[in-house]
Amino acid sequence: MARAVSTRRKTSFTVAAWAVSFLIFFPILWTFLTGFKTEGEAIASPPSFLFFDWNLSAYEAVNQRSDYPKHFFNSVIISFGSTALGLLIAIPAAWAMAFVPAKHTKDILMWMLSTKMLPPVGVLIPIFLIFRDTGLLDTRTGLVIVLTLINLPIIIWMLFTYFREIPGEVLEAARMDGASLRNEILYVLTPMAVPGIASTLLLNVILAWNEAFWTLNLTAADAAPLTAFIAAFSSPEGLFYAKLSAASTMAIAPIVILGWFSQKQLVRGMTFGAVK
Amino acid sequence: MATQHSRNAARLMMSPSVILLLGWMLIPLSMTIFFSFQFYNLLQPGQETFAGLTNYRFFLTDPSFFDAIRNTLVLVGGVLVITVVGGIALALLLSQPIWGQGIVRVLVIAPFFVMPTVSALVWKNMFLNPVNGLFAHLANGLGLQPIDFFGNYPLASIIGIVSWQWLSFSTLIIFTAIQSLDSEQLEAAEMDGASSLNRFIYIILPHLARAITVVILIQTIFLLSIFAEILVTTNGGPGTATTNLTYLVYIQSLLQFDVGGGSAGGVIAIILANIVAIFLMRMIGKNLDI
Numbered sequence: 001m002a003r004a005v006s007t008r009r010k011t012s013f014t015v016a017a018w019a020v021s022f023l024i025f026f027p028i029l030w031t032f033l034t035g036f037k038t039e040g041e042a043i044a045s046p047p048s049f050l051f052f053d054w055n056l057s058a059y060e061a062v063n064q065r066s067d068y069p070k071h072f073f074n075s076v077i078i079s080f081g082s083t084a085l086g087l088l089i090a091i092p093a094a095w096a097m098a099f100v101p102a103k104h105t106k107d108i109l110m111w112m113l114s115t116k117m118l119p120p121v122g123v124l125i126p127i128f129l130i131f132r133d134t135g136l137l138d139t140r141t142g143l144v145i146v147l148t149l150i151n152l153p154i155i156i157w158m159l160f161t162y163f164r165e166i167p168g169e170v171l172e173a174a175r176m177d178g179a180s181l182r183n184e185i186l187y188v189l190t191p192m193a194v195p196g197i198a199s200t201l202l203l204n205v206i207l208a209w210n211e212a213f214w215t216l217n218l219t220a221a222d223a224a225p226l227t228a229f230i231a232a233f234s235s236p237e238g239l240f241y242a243k244l245s246a247a248s249t250m251a252i253a254p255i256v257i258l259g260w261f262s263q264k265q266l267v268r269g270m271t272f273g274a275v276k
Numbered sequence: 277m278a279t280q281h282s283r284n285a286a287r288l289m290m291s292p293s294v295i296l297l298l299g300w301m302l303i304p305l306s307m308t309i310f311f312s313f314q315f316y317n318l319l320q321p322g323q324e325t326f327a328g329l330t331n332y333r334f335f336l337t338d339p340s341f342f343d344a345i346r347n348t349l350v351l352v353g354g355v356l357v358i359t360v361v362g363g364i365a366l367a368l369l370l371s372q373p374i375w376g377q378g379i380v381r382v383l384v385i386a387p388f389f390v391m392p393t394v395s396a397l398v399w400k401n402m403f404l405n406p407v408n409g410l411f412a413h414l415a416n417g418l419g420l421q422p423i424d425f426f427g428n429y430p431l432a433s434i435i436g437i438v439s440w441q442w443l444s445f446s447t448l449i450i451f452t453a454i455q456s457l458d459s460e461q462l463e464a465a466e467m468d469g470a471s472s473l474n475r476f477i478y479i480i481l482p483h484l485a486r487a488i489t490v491v492i493l494i495q496t497i498f499l500l501s502i503f504a505e506i507l508v509t510t511n512g513g514p515g516t517a518t519t520n521l522t523y524l525v526y527i528q529s530l531l532q533f534d535v536g537g538g539s540a541g542g543v544i545a546i547i548l549a550n551i552v553a554i555f556l557m558r559m560i561g562k563n564l565d566i
Contacts, residue, residue, distance in 0.1 A: 013372040017380050020366060024443065025383035028390065030410070031398050043408040046417060093293035096286035108294070110557060115301050117553040119501050121522040122542035123304035125311060125529050130304075149300045156293060210391040212504035213522075217530065227504065230393040234508040241402055248394045259389040260382055267452050270445070270494075 028256070034245035035059065042241035058242035059250075065243075066229060068250055075225035075254075077140050078215070079208035082147035083201055086155045089148070091197070094159035099168060109160065112153040120150070120213050131218060138220045146218065147208045155204055158269050162196025199265035202258070206266075209255045226251040305546070311539035318533035331540035335528075341541075343516040344524040345548070347431060351520055352499045354435040355442060359495065360488060362439070363446030368480075370447070371454045381448075388444035392504040399437045400426060400509045430510050430518045438505055442498075446491045453487035454480070493556055500549055521545045 034042050036054045062068065097105045127146065128137070136142030166189070174188045212227040219228055230251050233244050259266065315327045335341055370380060387395065403410050404425040412422035425433045457480065465475050501522050506512055512519035512527065519527070525545060529538025 010373050010375070013369070014374040014376070017369050017372070017374045018376070020369065021380045021383040024440070025386055027395070027398055027403065027440070028386050030402065031394075034402065045408075045413050047410065047413055089292050089296065092289035096289040100282050100286035102283065102286070108290070110560075112293070112297055114553055114557065115297050116497055117500075117549050117556075118301060118305070119522060119542075119545045119549045121501060121503075121525040122308055122546040122549075124525065125535050125539055125542065126304035126307035128530070129307075129535075149296060152293060152297060206389060210389075212392045213501060216393075216504060216507065217526070227391050227393050230391065230397060231504070231508050233397055239401060239405075239408075241408070244397060244401060248398055252390050252394050255391075256386055256389045259385065263382065263385055267448055270449060 031245045031248050034241055035249045037242050039240055039242045058246035062243050062247045071224055071226050071229040074140060074223055075209055078143045078225050079205045081144040082208050083204040085148045086152050090152060090155040090159055094156050094163050097160050098163035112156055116153040137218060138223050140223045142218060143215060143223055146214050147211060151204050151207055155200055158200045166192045199269035202262045202266055203269050206255055206259060308539045308542045311535050312543050314536045316535040318535060327536055331536045335537055335540045340516040344519050344521045348520040351435060352496060355439050355499055356492060356495060358439040359442045359446040360491060362443050363450045366447040367451035367454055370451050385444050385448055387441050393508050395441055396437055396505040396508045404433055434505055434518055442495055449487050449491050450484055453484050457483050489559055493560055496556060
């Protein structure tokens, strides 16, 4: 039974919640708006919120100065590539651990997660040197490999928590009914596993898109994704607020929109099975 | 009942992951350890010699090392406290009966999707800048002296920026956990006269233990290696005020080309991370049944 709530109480909670969440969101909104200002308006005091001369000059300037499509393309390749490769390796492993648990399954999972605690900086130099000697420095292939490896433990862990909840009896029933292994996987398992795989995919695309240690240290010009595209604005260009805002909006818009559309699936995956 | 056959199949299915992670862990790690005992500078290739413990001695007696350790701990601890306390408060607020809960949730989750380089640059320039930043405008409007955030409180400024990014994450996880709370239990407690504080301490908080564990675990993993936020805002300065261990090793190895010294720092970073990891793993083992 739902509790009866007085309208007044609900109104005051609503006002508080909206105010707080607006404040949290405000920096993103402000960045979005500033991108449509001129540089003069962007630093005007007092700043105008909505009533300024909306124009695209900052976007044009950013596009003239740097190659946004190239960086965008790099980000897409690196984040989706590393996620796809990671899923390919992780699905069988998570599968095996969820359905054929052995004595050491828990230890193996813990160990895998512990590799995630290896600070990247501890292995930066060897990776940098290996990449330099094998010609992988500043290549998309190199970044795909590194991001696959650093996100692999998280992918396995997430998939494991999803797979574990698939009832084994359903599989046994299918087997009893004479389903072949191929049919079992194709018609029984896959439909039940797809939501979990989808949300794992989404979270890892987001993590890889925003990853900014390896992408900044292992790229120069050719393979630089959007994280590096933005880092180029650190100074003194960062003082041109309209251009900084336009570039920032272009860098984050694809992933923020993707995240909003998939937030329900995402949240479940992010709790790593801690919240049912 | 798992048969021998399926157990072998399982082992086969797990082997690519295990081998890759083992390689990822062991190969660079042994190279780092090896380099840490060498005089090795990228500017003088071919002149590597055995250094014994010299690199460690230099790194461990460097005052900036202790600054870096302190900064790392303050950064991780500060962000954890802010995001866990703030996340609980915010999640409690959002789980009250309100209009437009879906929209509110969309607004709150957004910072988690923003890449670190963007959030650091936007905050540094457009909000915290003492001349043209929005906070400076606000202070001027109220007749106050604008604060030079990065000049006077550099580490606190970075803690603030990072907390903004991760508050979304903690709020969302804790909010999801609150929603799975049995409301009848709360009502029963309320009828029995439990105050809202007692209901929070004895019913809500224990229910949230697992979610908070996940928040602390995941955030610690990412917070220990914060890099981009420092690179694009302060470059570790002024002085060593915002240099964490990750950044110190980066300076040593990639800016000063001192592979030996940087590797010694890397090994120390790994040891420290392992100490933290042991605590964390104990905690998960207790709170997460896997």
